[in-house]
Amino acid sequence: MALKFINKPSIYFIMGTENTGTRHPLTVLKEALEGGISHFQLREKGQFALTGDELKQFAKDCQQLCRAYGVPFIINDDVELAEEINADGIHIGQEDEEAAAVRKRLGPDKILGVSVHSVQEAAEAVGAGADYVGMGPVFPTYTKSDAKKPAGLVGILSVKSTYPNLPVIGIGGITPENAENVWAAGAEGVAVISSIAQAEDVAHQVKLFSHSYKKGA
Numbered sequence: 001m002a003l004k005f006i007n008k009p010s011i012y013f014i015m016g017t018e019n020t021g022t023r024h025p026l027t028v029l030k031e032a033l034e035g036g037i038s039h040f041q042l043r044e045k046g047q048f049a050l051t052g053d054e055l056k057q058f059a060k061d062c063q064q065l066c067r068a069y070g071v072p073f074i075i076n077d078d079v080e081l082a083e084e085i086n087a088d089g090i091h092i093g094q095e096d097e098e099a100a101a102v103r104k105r106l107g108p109d110k111i112l113g114v115s116v117h118s119v120q121e122a123a124e125a126v127g128a129g130a131d132y133v134g135m136g137p138v139f140p141t142y143t144k145s146d147a148k149k150p151a152g153l154v155g156i157l158s159v160k161s162t163y164p165n166l167p168v169i170g171i172g173g174i175t176p177e178n179a180e181n182v183w184a185a186g187a188e189g190v191a192v193i194s195s196i197a198q199a200e201d202v203a204h205q206v207k208l209f210s211h212s213y214k215k216g217a
């Protein structure tokens with residue numbers, strides 16, 4: 001089911017229960033799927049993050065929705081949960097479990113994404129068998145409190161020029177207005193949390209991201 005590689009243009013929605021304000025997260029996810037997101041990542045963080053059986057049930061509910069739309073369901077950080085519910089993939093950061101060890105645990109058919117901030121880290125991710133790398137924050141973001149300073153587009157440009165075949169996902173402060181810069185830098189996808197999760201009309205907002213990708217960008 002999972003599309004092993006990230007096909008351009010990927011609208012990669014990322015969300016946790018803390019990102020949808022007063023709206024129910026599953027309603028927001030359903031609307032984002034209706035709008036045509038190509039990938040979904042469950043990233044459950046923050047003071048009131050779900051844990052244990054509640055998190056497992058919520059993850060299963062998200063997974064079920066994604067399956068109905070044929071969209072890969074990826075879990076952030078939590079390798080145990082990803083294995084337990086047979087998610088389509090996992091996304092890990094530099095401070096999480098070693099990418100090579102995670103790839104070994106998941107096997108070759110799951111999607112493995114790694115956050116990187118340099119060509120060196122991208123090289124390590126490639127060596128570990130990553131299917132894509134996330135680079136950011138590209139623009140200022142208020143969603144991740146400990147985000148590094150905006151790397152701008154230079155990070156994407158440098159990784160794409162060194163590893164033209166490695167799918168790169170830009171992340172951090174991306175909106176339909178600035179997304180075309182991310183495409184122009186060569187990214188295969190844009191990862192978005194608040195611009196979609198907090199939109200008035202979620203499905204419409206996703207469509208705006210798709211329109212921001214002009215053929216041949």
Ligand SMILES: Cc1ncsc1CCOP(=O)(O)O
Nearest residue numbers: 137141143144172173193194
């Ligand atoms: C998880 C993460 N990693 C770098 S920036 C960021 C947050 C992106 O959230 P938003 O799309 O709301 O800026």
Ligand SMILES: C=C1C=NC(C(F)(F)F)=NC1=N
Nearest residue numbers: 091115133134135169171191
């Ligand atoms: C910190 C992150 C960086 N990049 C990505 C992705 F968009 F999936 F590549 N996800 C994250 N959680």
Ligand SMILES: [Mg+2]
Nearest residue numbers: 077092093096
């Ligand atoms: Mg992490």
